[in-house]
Amino acid sequence: MAAESTPPLGVAMVGHSFMGAxxxxxxxxxxxxxxxxLAPRMVVVAGRRPDAAEAxxxxxxxxxxxxxxxxxxxxxxxxxxxxxTPGDTHAEIAVAALDAGKHVLCEKPLANSxxxxxxxxxxxxxxxxxxxxxxxxxxxxxVPAIALARRLVADGRIGTVRHVRAxxxxxxxxxxxxxxxxxxxxxRAGSGALGDIGAHVVDLAQHVxxxxxxxxxxxxxxxxxxxxxxxxxxxxxxxxxxxxxGRVTVDDAxxxxxxxxxxxxxxxxxxxxxxxxxNAIRLEVNGSRGSLAFDFEDMNVLHHxxxxxxxxxxxxxxxxVTEPDHPYGGAWWPAGHGLGYEHAFxxxxxxxxxxxAEGRDPEPTFADGxxxxxxxxxxxxxxxxxxxxxxx
Numbered sequence: 001m002a003a004e005s006t007p008p009l010g011v012a013m014v015g016h017s018f019m020g021a022x023x024x025x026x027x028x029x030x031x032x033x034x035x036x037x038l039a040p041r042m043v044v045v046a047g048r049r050p051d052a053a054e055a056x057x058x059x060x061x062x063x064x065x066x067x068x069x070x071x072x073x074x075x076x077x078x079x080x081x082x083x084x085t086p087g088d089t090h091a092e093i094a095v096a097a098l099d100a101g102k103h104v105l106c107e108k109p110l111a112n113s114x115x116x117x118x119x120x121x122x123x124x125x126x127x128x129x130x131x132x133x134x135x136x137x138x139x140x141x142x143v144p145a146i147a148l149a150r151r152l153v154a155d156g157r158i159g160t161v162r163h164v165r166a167x168x169x170x171x172x173x174x175x176x177x178x179x180x181x182x183x184x185x186x187x188r189a190g191s192g193a194l195g196d197i198g199a200h201v202v203d204l205a206q207h208v209x210x211x212x213x214x215x216x217x218x219x220x221x222x223x224x225x226x227x228x229x230x231x232x233x234x235x236x237x238x239x240x241x242x243x244x245x246g247r248v249t250v251d252d253a254x255x256x257x258x259x260x261x262x263x264x265x266x267x268x269x270x271x272x273x274x275x276x277x278x279n280a281i282r283l284e285v286n287g288s289r290g291s292l293a294f295d296f297e298d299m300n301v302l303h304h305x306x307x308x309x310x311x312x313x314x315x316x317x318x319x320x321v322t323e324p325d326h327p328y329g330g331a332w333w334p335a336g337h338g339l340g341y342e343h344a345f346x347x348x349x350x351x352x353x354x355x356x357a358e359g360r361d362p363e364p365t366f367a368d369g370x371x372x373x374x375x376x377x378x379x380x381x382x383x384x385x386x387x388x389x390x391x392x
Contacts, residue, residue, distance in 0.1 A: 110369030159289030192250030218256030
């Protein structure tokens with residue numbers, strides 16, 4: 001817990017739906033379980049509608065609310081802007097905040113296009129020269145089992161990376177009567193399964209292996225082209241159908257192959273049409289000395305195969321990643337008491353505040369977000385050209 005003498009960090013959050021709720025909990029919980037170098041203060045939340053923003057402030061613990069996100073940029077008590085809005089507003093809000101001297105945490109994917117992402121990277125570089133920092137919220141990096149996987153790869157425990165298999169499988173729109181959402185509108189979301197969930201496994205593959213993708217060949221598909229309009233004023237994950245229909249303008253599923261910088265091969269799949277798969281983020285890395293395997297639906301577990309062991313007794317070892325010496329483990333519960341989805345957002349706050357206090361760029365950077373954006377753009381281009389190979 002932060003001491004009274006710990007310097008404060010005033011936070012403004014723009015957007016308060018699904019991601020806003022997760023981020024709000026993280027800002028609230030982080031100083032209660034971790035010794036932080038900065039003390040976050042939940043100053044103000046911004047939303048499009050005054051009544052909804054005010055309700056979010058009361059529910060999630062923000063001191064104030066506003067319907068004008070630009071107003072938070074002139075507040076002296078705001079040091080950081082947390083962007084939790086749909087992708088079509090990321091560039092405008094993040095660039096304005098950085099130019100106003102505010103640190104920025106921006107949800108993924110970084111933007112709706114490579115051009116927008118490049119603009120954001122340029123703004124981040126300008127800001128960094130003044131000591132203002134920016135990061136993108138690829139939160140699954142902060143799952144302890146994923147952090148341990150990265151450590152084991154970096155330590156050489158699986159040798160040279162030869163294969164990566166990465167999947168993100170959901171079923172939330174597998175029902176053809178599920179209503180429209182902003183996530184199904186290309187103007188607002190940029191892309192569908194590719195950007196919403198595929199971006200995560202692209203980042204995880206590069207993060208865990210420490211290697212960038214150098215080329216891709218991909219295929220996108222939209223299975224349901226028209227859906228009911230939302231009937232409850234929602235238009236997000238929990239919406240119900242109303243009158244009329246809307247046109248789906250994004251992909252429902254994406255599959256692609258890729259090559260890693262070290263020469264290894266990778267396959268990726270992202271779909272929201274996998275009945276029974278609620279949030280299956282699966283990553284397997286095969287190397288010259290062993291393998292690692294992870295599935296977020298069993299998120300506290302990492303499987304490790306050591307190919308140097310005697311074949312008579314060799315097999316995948318199930319590591320329950322809850323020990324005090326495991327990443328982030330020491331701050332939470334006794335060993336064996338697992339963590340959940342929300343804890344990764346808390347770890348994101350912890351890592352971000354540590355970087356800000358040390359005057360260094362937090363990771364992943366906007367440049368990392370741009371790299372993922374370029375991969376997604378290459379997959380779209382490949383699909384449009386009959387799966388033609390696209391170098392990065």
